[in-house]
Amino acid sequence: MIVAMSLVASLLVPGGPGGLTVPGAEHVVTARLDDLTTAGTVASGHTDPADWAGLHPAATVNPTGVPGVQIDGYFPDTSTTNATHGWNHDSQFVIRLPDDWNGGLVVTGTPGNREQYANDFTISDWVLAKGYAFAATDKGNTGLDFHTDGRRPGDAIAEWNERVTQLTLATKAVVRQRYGRKPARTFMAGISNGGYLVRWQLENRGHLYDGGLDWEGTLWRLKGDNLLGYLPEALKAYPDPEGVRRAGFAAGSEFLWPFHRQHYWELTQQLYQRELDPSYEGAPADYDYAERRPYAAVARIALTGRITKPLITIHGTLDSLLPISRSSDVYAEMVGPHRPFRYHRVEGGNHLDGLVDAHPGRLTPMLPVFRESFAELEAWVQSRR
Template sequence: MLSSPTRFVRRLLAAGAVLTLAVGLTGAAPAVASGDDGSQPLPGYTISNPPLAPLVVGGTPTTVRQGVHRHAGYIIEIPPKWNGELVMWAHGYRGQTTVLSPETPGFGLRQRLLEQGYAWAASSYTTNGFDIRSGVVSTRELADFFTATVRRPQRTYLSGVSMGGYIIGRSLEQYPGRYDGGLPMCGVMGDHQLLDFFLDYNLVAQALAGVRAYPTPPDYLSNAVPRIQVALGLAGLTPTGPDTTNERGKQLRDITINRSGGPRPGAAASFAVWKDFLFAISTTSGGGSPAQRPGQLATNLLTRYSPNSPVNVNAGVQRVAPENLWQRLSPTLTEVPRIAGRPTAPVLSLHNLGDLFVPFSMEQAYARDVAWHGRSRLVVQRAVRAAQHCEFSPAEAGAAWDDLVSWVRTGSRPAGDRVTDPQAVAAPDFGCRFSDRSAYAAGAGTRRLYAECP
C-alpha cells in the first residue's frame, strides 16, 4: 500500500495551485506554422492509417471515415442504425517512435459498440511518447470534428487502455460536462505515482543488493542489473517454479507487493512475471521533455518502505528529488499532468490484480483522491484476476461497458470492488466477482497463476 508520508506528498502536490500559475487549466495544442491547416502530421512524424474494412451490422456495412485532423490521424466508424451516441477510444503508450497511428477499440468492443448502435472515433494523437496533453487535446478535437462533420452526439463516452486511461482521467477534469462517462482499463489513474513506483523498484533493489547505479549508467541492464539479480536470487525465479530468492530478494518482493497495491491473490507469482521488466523500464536518459523521459518527475524523498528488515532500507536507500519539480507540481495540462480526482461523469474502471507495468495501486490512488474531493459516488472499480498488462476478456470488458452505459442512462450505480480496503484486497477470493470464469477454464493468459474462484 502507499505509505502515509507518500499520501502526504500527494496532498502537498495537490496543493500545487499555491504556485499561483496564471496559465490556468487550459492546455495548449502544439505550436504550428501560420497558415497550417493541420492536414499533415507535425514535423518529424508520419501517420500510418491504412484503410479499415467496414464491419457488417444487421446485414449492412458500417461507414468508415479516415484522415488527418489537427496533425493527428483518425478513424471514425458509424453503424447503419446509429443511436446518436459516440465513444471516443484512447490508445495506450506507443513508445518514442515517430509513426502515429489510431487504433480500433479492443477486447471485442468495436463489434459490440457498433451492434449496439454506437459510433466510435479514435485519434493517433499529435505525438507519441508519454504525452498525455497531446492525447487529451487530440481526443477532444476529434470529438469536435465529429460534431462538425457528422452531427452532435446525444452523449459522448471515453474508453481506452493504459496511458489512454490516464488521458480519460484527465479529460474528465479538463473539460467538465464534455463527456458523459468513462471506461478506463488498466489505466494510469494514479498519474505520477506510476513513475514513483518504477523508481522505487530500482532504488530498493540496488540498496538491497549493495549495487548503487542511479542515475542509471549506459550499461545498467548489462552490468548492474545482472549483479543485482544474482545478489537477490532473482536470476532463476519464474512464476511457477521454485522460490529462488534469498532473504533480501524476499524483502524486495514484499516491498514491491506493498507498493503495488498490498497483499493480494497472485502477488508473488506476478512479481516473478514482472521482475525483469521493472529493471528495463528504468532509465535516466533519453530526452529532455517529460514526454520523452517521464522518470524525471519521479521521487521517493518521503517514501517509507515496508517491510524494513532484514535490511534497513529506509535508512540506506538512495533518495531522489524530482528533476522537473515545476511539471510535477503544476495543476495545468502539461505533458505528464496530475489527475486531481475530480471526475465530472461516471467512471467504471477495470484493472488486473497482478499488473506491475501499471500496478493495481493506481486504482487505489485514484479512489483516495476521488474520496478526498467527495466524488466517490462517480467511481466504480473492478479487479480482474490476471497478471499481464491489460489482460481482459471480451466478456469482462463488455460487461463493464454495458454497466457503465446503464449507469449513465438510469443513474443506478453498478457494483464494484472495495479496492482501498486492505482486508478485502487480501482475501483469497478478491477479484473473483468480475473475473471471467470461462477464461480461467480455458487457461487463457496468466489466469492459472490464480486459484480457481469458488
C-alpha cells in the same frame, strides 16, 4: 507537437452521403465497408493487427458484420513517429460510422505508445456492434521515441490530452453531418494510458462527455504515487519478493514478475523519465522521484480526482505493471465518495490480458469485465437523465 491551423478537409463517401468534413483535419481517406469490425477490416486493410497484439485472450469472441463508413486521416502536426499508411505523420485518427446508429459516440486514446488501431479488437468491435460511432487517436506521438516530441519536458504527454479533445470535437461534427443530429450521448473509454486519458478528460473537459470507462489507467500525480516512484523501487528490490511487494506489487503476483521485469519495468521507467525528467543520467533503479522533483513537467499532466461526469474504473488485483495499491486504489481515494465514481477491483486481473493464455487458470480476463462495465455505464448515465 500541436500546430495551430484551421484547415477543413472535405471528403466524399462512396455510396453514401457526400460532403462530410472533418474539422481541422489536414488529410483524410474514406471508405464504405461491408464490415467495420476487425473481422472485415483486417482483410480490407483498414486496421493493423500489430496495434492490438497482446491485448486480449486468444479465446475472445467478437461481434462481426457492421457495415458503415470508415474515415482515416491526420490533423496538422510537426512530429513523424507514426508511419502508418506510409504517411509518416503523427496525430493520425480513425472514425467509424455504422449504418445502424444508436445515437451514441465512443472516443478513445490508445494504450501504451501504440497507434490509432490499438483499441479496434478490445473496444471498437464491441461498441460498433451496439450501434455506436467510434473514434480513436494515436495521441499525437507513438513508439519508443514518443518523448522526443515537443520542446519542454511533459510536452508529449500533454499533447495526448489535447489530441483527444480535438478528435472528440471533430467527430461530433462528423456525426452530426452523417446522421443529421448530434450524439445523444458521448462516452470515453481507454486502457492503461488510454485510461489516464479518460480520467483527464472527465476532470478537465467533462462538458464534452456523458461518462467514461477507465481500464487500469496510469496515475500521474504531482506528489505521491506514480510509476516514476514505484518502478525504480521494484527494479532495485528484484528478485527479493519482500522488496518488490513493498514497492506495491501484490502478493500472489510473483509468477508474473520475471516477464514484467524483463519487458516492462525498466523500459517503462526509462521512457517516462526521459519525457518528464530528461536531464537524469543515472540507472533506472536509482531514480528517486522525491529527490529529483520533476514537478513542473508532471504538473502539466497530473490528475486531481475532480471528475465531473460518471466514471467507472476497473483494475486487476494482480496488475504487475501498474500495481493496484499504488494506482487505482490511490485514484479512488483522490476522487472521494461525493463524485460520480464506481470502482471495480478485479480479483486475479493483470495489466495485459494477453498473458491469460500464458498462465491458464491463474488470471482473470479483464475484457469481459470491461464489457459488463460498459453496459453498467450506459444504464447509470441513462438513470441520471
